[in-house]
Amino acid sequence: MSKAVRVLVVEDEALICSFIEDALSAGGFEACSVSSGEAALSTFRDGRERCRALLTDVNLGDGISGWELARQIREITPGFPVVYMTGASAGDWKSQGVVDSILIEKPFAPAQLATAVSQLLDTGASPG
Template identity: 35%
Template sequence: MRETSGPARAAAGPTILVVEDEAMLLDVVAAELTDAGFRVLCAASAEEADGILGAGTGIDLLFTDIRLPGRLDGWDLAERARARNPALPVIYVTGYSAEAPRQVSASVLVMKPYRPSAIVRVARQLGVG
């Protein structure tokens, strides 16, 4: 797990767990969310993110790519997260998925490519921040 750093972190508001295996995209999204006043925790796999969620870390929003390395994908991760916290808002992102969507209720699917600022807007639409 990596937490964003810098001056914005000290004044950060709600916590967003960002799960993305593309390091550059993870950094860009995390920076945008941090600049918008969120505390951001980063994970490069669903297994890593599941460990963060299982540790009882207070997460206010799950942002996950669907296609991830490992045995769990973003759909699986969101289902596990919702089993722990039924009201947790979820934003899924994908560039391509051959599978039929398995979105949890009251979630949003965003297609790649997207502007990082769009993620901030969606988070706020979901009532976070």
């Protein structure tokens, strides 16, 4: 059996993070969770976790936002799958989000997370 696909999860609220980890696990994914954009960037750059997708909250407290995090990761790896999660910032997605990303609004059902990640991994990045 192949190893579960690892997803880099960035969520600064522990309860929500735990919910996301469970939802991904139920969907056949493995979560690699961090609580800030800065931690996510260093984990991604380090490369040891071999994450295949980014699942990030938009509002991450004092550090860089989920919008900025996704842009920086895309500079390193163009086309990297990105799923944003937000309760309040959905309206900014068109102007702030990276191309070919998905946004899910909080509160969401656990299955929505796994479905969103699966969609991006199945389709891969479309050129252009």
